[in-house]
Amino acid sequence: MSENKGKTFFIDQTRCTACRGCQAACKQWKKLAADETVNTGSYQNPPDLNGHTFKLVRFNEVEVDGKLKWVFFPEQCRHCLEPPCKMMADAFIPGAIIQDEVTGAVIYTEKTKELDYQTIREACPYDIPRKEESTGLLTKCNMCIDRVRAGMLPACVKTCPTYTMHFGDRDEMLAIARARLAEVQKASPAALLADSDLVRVLYLCEVHPSHYHHHMVADAGNASDRIGPFSRRALLAMRPLRTG
């Protein structure tokens, strides 16, 4: 699929208030279980993505240029243009992870039960895949493919009150994301769109991506970001070998 086709999210984090409507809407639409959590000294809860939490708003208190910022990161699968998790899965169980031809959504099927969890998780430059212990399935956001095929917005986008979350055709999303970025850069020159050439979820970061989360971008430059001889980003940018 051409990289300008299919669907894409644009997530304008300058507008996110961390109301977590998206996090709740995701669980509601997909009828995902809730855990009996405890407060661990943070608003962020559950503390991490898990087998039944595909969307998680991360809260981080950071100091930027001497000013306190509380940054919010509504994290989800990036639906990579060339998904490393699929590449890895294809080497073991072809068809366990598929990519929808129309939207570009990366979808985990029933066959993910047969995959090695750690191998797939480590293949993801953004550390997204999780295993649902109750079913043995590997899980993550599927772009609400059922809704999208029915002409509806993904549940998280539909519920967002502040226009943080946008969803539509990739060329249109790229255009509004770039226009918004230019606007935000007037006051925050360091603003950027994280890995916008690689993924279908365009995160507009007002401050350095590392302030949001370690895995906001594919390659934060750490040794741990390397898989074998390649950095995660290099791996992500690789094109699978095609014949013909």
Next chain:
Amino acid sequence: MTNHWIDLKNSDVLLIMGSNAAENHPISFKWVTRAQQRGATLIHVDPRFTRTSAKADLYAPIRSGTDIVFFGGLIRHILDNELYFKQYVVDYTNASYLVGPDYDFKDGLFSGFNPQTASYDRKKWNFVTDDKGVTLKDPSLKDPRCVLQVMRRHYARYDLKTVVNVTGMPEDKVLAVWNSFASTGRPDKAGTILYAMGQCQHTVGVQNIRALSMIQMLLGNIGIAGGGVNALRGESNVQGTTDIALLCDNLPGYLPIPRATWADYDAYVKAGTPVTNDPQSANWWSNLDKYAASLLKAMYPTADHKEAYTWLPKIDDTKVVEYSWLSLFERMYNGGFKGAFVWGQNPCAGGANAGKNRKAMATLDWTVVVNLFENETSLFWKGPGVNPKDVKTEVFFLPACMSVEKDGSVANSGRWLQWREKSARFMGDSMSDGDIVIRLFEEVRKLYKAEGGKHPEPILNLDTAYLKDGAYDASALARRLNGTFLKDVTIADKQWKAGQQVPGFAALQADGSTACGCWIFSGSYTEQGNMMARHDRTQTPEQAAIGLFPNWSYAWPANRRILYNRAGVDQAGKPFDPKRAVIAWNGEKWVGDVPDGGWKPGEKLPFIMVREGRGQLYGPGRVDGPLPEHYEPFESPLAGNPLSPQRVNPTALHFAHEEKAVRDPRFPYVCTTYRVTEQWQSGTMTRKTAWLKEMQPDGFCEMSRELAAQLGVRNGDQVVLESVRGKVQVVAIVTPRLKPFTVMGETVHQVGIPWQFGWGQKKNATFDSANLLSPSVGDPNTGIPETKVFMVNVRKAPSGKQG
């Protein structure tokens, strides 16, 4: 709200103070962020850096309970630097009115104070009038007795240094906020103030809001798009229930509550109707008799309305707050009630001083709790430390429907009455509140008919014709609230038949020929149908320019979307800011919004709901003074008040037998309470919703890193908070979002705790309601409790123990 949600996008500077709008009114940020995108500045003033602060262009921390110091300083700053909108101030506020010789302010007290009754003789604050009874004015604003000069003298004490010392807000932040907000005192700029319980829940709550309203009047920000005084209402339908007299001091439509001394209808009307001799004042409340007669006819359509008045309950001629929440629980605590209906509330978790409320409930012979689910109140008899055998109270639980399970209107903060149709069938034996009320009432009526009883007329004669197929019909009540002609009437050459709906409150009559349950709702359900159910986006270009949708739902009063909009135009009807005009006179008629009265430009003054027609910078109507004055919270880290020798509001509601922590070494930290996005009110509904509870499962205490280091507390540790009244154990969130304040040269630590959790939440819960800590003291005008500031101690919970 004087304005409405969409209108926030029209603002140039938005000051959120006493509200955490991003968390507690998430949808508001749809419009706040739109304004920011236009280039507006968002300011957040709050003791805590919250999700609202995270989005603000400017955040300024303030010690809880010192808002009037900050506002008073801003008033002085605006006056000293001539930053006010002079034409507006002279034409549309009472700045020019001459205050009478009996007014005085000395040592923290206004003239007329009676220490025995802890109340003021408000006549001492009157204006000077001429021989026709019209207030004397000095439009040059130079007379030393004019309101503007009285204000100048009053706020002279609120200098920058004092503001910094008392509020704990750094000087650069004080000036940055003042300068930014005061920049809207020009015709082409709009500033709005958004507030919520952070302004209200204080012993100076009403005066906090008076103070911010005065700032908006000085800057010419009331009656314009992107301006206004905007209370963000919480519990849906708190706006609607207030409109139909939830509060103890009024009848539906904000008519005054009858008093025992107003024995007959004529006395009530005379006492309740303000009189003005100023021909320019519309004095809208001069119509009170029409609204009162119509209300009585709505309740008793076949009776004479004057006789029906004698059937209404009347309060004793005492302070109205003696009928408010805190006083009711004080009386209950002292055994003053046999039984209580607790309807859609949770006083044993959500009410101030919840521990006292729990003890009070145990004095009752019976209580009826009406709610969706069991909560700390319906279960009080088996709560922590209570032996059910020791509780005599018989508890009845009536399961109620949820809002989506019934038809009806909900009034939003912008006064839009929005009709909702039920979208789900009620579950089990639950019933709508309307059905519960009517069935209970009819049973009582049956008993009266069978056995007789005291004062039977109001029971036997009340009209309850709101049933359809045996069930409560919200439409029938909505029609009655709008109003109906009871006789054939001709008004302005138009004939109306008995039984027809009135077109609006202008048609209501004082002679008993109309019935109307709530005059401000008149126009919402007319012969054209249910106007509240409209979903029509049609608008004129003028309306489109400011995001005004007059055909969407119905806004009280008269479908007016922005109140006092005549103050947004000059005496010729020309908008001060033509780019975002709310109304404008086109030479023949008004265009845009529904004007505050249809008179031609300049004919009447814009503030039609106050007696003299001008905005009240000086407000002689409140019980605690004509000008806001800083008093320390009842519980405070300071022994005195840096502004005057009077430490606390001398008229505040409090119970002398209850101990207060004042600069008490046992309780050294300021504490405030608040809500979180993920829980709703006392959590009765949301604590049952797994996805919400997962996100925000427990009570917590937010504290600064500095205080945590001092206490040896790490992030995530269990801590115990203790006040004079009780203690709770919660999780510590140690965060740079709270910082110690420097107050009068000393370090003052403030902590905060959400109040939406309680012991009934999950099995073996270790924590309980934050309101076990909060005090029974309240505002003297409204009785609202001071739950936003009190003193606590904080310590690390015994190690290894969760309980």
